[in-house]
Amino acid sequence: MERKRIDLKRLSPHLRRVLYSIGKFADSRSWNVFCVGGSVRDLLLGRKNFDLDILVEEHGLEFARSFARNAGGTFKLYRRFATAMVILPGAVKVDVTTTRREHYPEPGSLPEIIPGSLEEDLLRRDFTINALAFSLNKKQFGQLIDLSGGIADLESGVIRVLHEESFRDDPTRVFRAVRFQQRLGFTIEPRTEELMKTAVDLSLFEKVSPERLRHELELIFEETDPPGAIESMARYDELRFIHPRLIYSEALRSELSRLKENYDWFRRSFPAEDLSNWRLYFGALIYPLSIKNMGETGKKFNLSRRFLSQLIAAKRDEPETERILSSPGEVPPSRIYSWLWGRAQEIILIMLSRITSRPGAGRIRRYLTEFRKVTREIGGEDIKRLGLSPGPAYAMILEQILTARMDGKVKSREAELRLARRLVDKVNRG
Numbered sequence: 001m002e003r004k005r006i007d008l009k010r011l012s013p014h015l016r017r018v019l020y021s022i023g024k025f026a027d028s029r030s031w032n033v034f035c036v037g038g039s040v041r042d043l044l045l046g047r048k049n050f051d052l053d054i055l056v057e058e059h060g061l062e063f064a065r066s067f068a069r070n071a072g073g074t075f076k077l078y079r080r081f082a083t084a085m086v087i088l089p090g091a092v093k094v095d096v097t098t099t100r101r102e103h104y105p106e107p108g109s110l111p112e113i114i115p116g117s118l119e120e121d122l123l124r125r126d127f128t129i130n131a132l133a134f135s136l137n138k139k140q141f142g143q144l145i146d147l148s149g150g151i152a153d154l155e156s157g158v159i160r161v162l163h164e165e166s167f168r169d170d171p172t173r174v175f176r177a178v179r180f181q182q183r184l185g186f187t188i189e190p191r192t193e194e195l196m197k198t199a200v201d202l203s204l205f206e207k208v209s210p211e212r213l214r215h216e217l218e219l220i221f222e223e224t225d226p227p228g229a230i231e232s233m234a235r236y237d238e239l240r241f242i243h244p245r246l247i248y249s250e251a252l253r254s255e256l257s258r259l260k261e262n263y264d265w266f267r268r269s270f271p272a273e274d275l276s277n278w279r280l281y282f283g284a285l286i287y288p289l290s291i292k293n294m295g296e297t298g299k300k301f302n303l304s305r306r307f308l309s310q311l312i313a314a315k316r317d318e319p320e321t322e323r324i325l326s327s328p329g330e331v332p333p334s335r336i337y338s339w340l341w342g343r344a345q346e347i348i349l350i351m352l353s354r355i356t357s358r359p360g361a362g363r364i365r366r367y368l369t370e371f372r373k374v375t376r377e378i379g380g381e382d383i384k385r386l387g388l389s390p391g392p393a394y395a396m397i398l399e400q401i402l403t404a405r406m407d408g409k410v411k412s413r414e415a416e417l418r419l420a421r422r423l424v425d426k427v428n429r430g
């Protein structure tokens with residue numbers, strides 16, 4: 001076992017204080033406590049990670065409960081996984097577990113959790129770079145525990161499983177491998193790669209629920225370069241777990257890369273607007289499937305019903321979208337608006353990535369930057385003052401005023417009122 005120390009200068013003063021206080025509290029009870037997993041990996045790589053993974057020999061949950069109380073934080077227990085989450089003042093999130101062994105009754109099923117030693121706990125993990133720990137007890141504070149060559153793999157940028165059964169135990173690790181490879185720019189070591197390929201060939205995924213698969217996909221889509229990660233998934237034939245007919249074509253590859261550009265542009269342009277990476281990338285991935293397969297896959301992965309029906313509608317409408325938006329002639333803004341209005345932003349970005357013409361793309365962008373933001377200056381009260389009794393004609397008139405504003409036919413409140421008067425007169429004349 002290699003024994004090195006973590007460089008404390010790598011930690012922020014606040015984090016250092018939190019870690020010392022965890023160690024001090026554990027010392028007061030004579031418990032052994034360690035920082036493990038992703039936190040250690042990220043600390044050694046100098047990457048920001050605000051969440052801490054803490055492992056306590058034998059007394060994890062007891063530790064979490066009493067430490068939270070002592071430090072003025074909150075405590076939440078996840079009984080099924082025998083873990084607890086402590087949120088400390090300053091919003092530091094600390095995940096606490098007891099050292100454990102895991103037994104997988106069947107490949108892909110959730111593990112049975114059995115108390116175990118620190119060594120057993122580290123050796124049950126997915127990759128060597130995630131199987132590092134360092135002690136938090138005062139006497140050995142910062143002392144690194146590296147049972148499987150994780151430090152060397154971190155230094156040479158390698159993702160390597162700890163043992164041959166790793167993917168069989170938990171097939172979702174094939175997605176984790178791709179995620180870390182992409183995030184850290186690491187390479188997957190050849191034997192690990194072989195094991196991944198075997199894992200996707202064997203039908204280990206039959207036991208993995210769509211919820212767990214979705215969870216892994218969501219994490220992948222939250223990384224900074226989802227198209228790169230999807231390409232990697234395709235290389236390891238992992239897309240077939242979404243749908244066996246999903247083919248990673250050249251067209252899909254370039255569409256995803258456009259999608260990422262459009263996504264970045266949208267985020268920069270509208271930082272306050274919500275965008276779901278899950279809906280965006282999952283929607284784009286299943287878009288090339290037939291409508292029937294798209295519908296089934298969307299349901300299987302619990303895509304919201306509303307979003308799924310919009311995605312199907314966008315696919316059905318695609319020829320019409322091309323006809324309207326890619327038209328070489330003049331297209332009034334109100335026509336663009338009425339075609340796109342009501343569709344989710346993620347759908348619009350997918351449409352933007354698929355449209356074949358430059359003018360078409362330009363019009364979708366103008367819809368996002370201009371047309372959907374257009375407002376009118378007059379409202380229902382003004383129509384009332386013009387002498388129209390309340391009824392469905394109100395909405396129709398206001399809509400027409402908005403349309404006229406968008407197309408530049410009216411440019412001021414006065415002009416809107418003049419148009420409104422004409423429309424009201426028309427309605428009143430019957």
Ligand code: CTP
Pocket residue numbers: 036037038039053124125126127130131170172173176
């Ligand atoms: N782990 C594992 N197998 C899995 C999931 C997790 O062995 N299928 C272990 C790894 O040691 C991992 C730790 O549990 O480091 C914590 O898991 P998680 O929070 O999912 O991953 P992190 O490594 O913290 O990565 P991230 O930065 O993405 O949260």
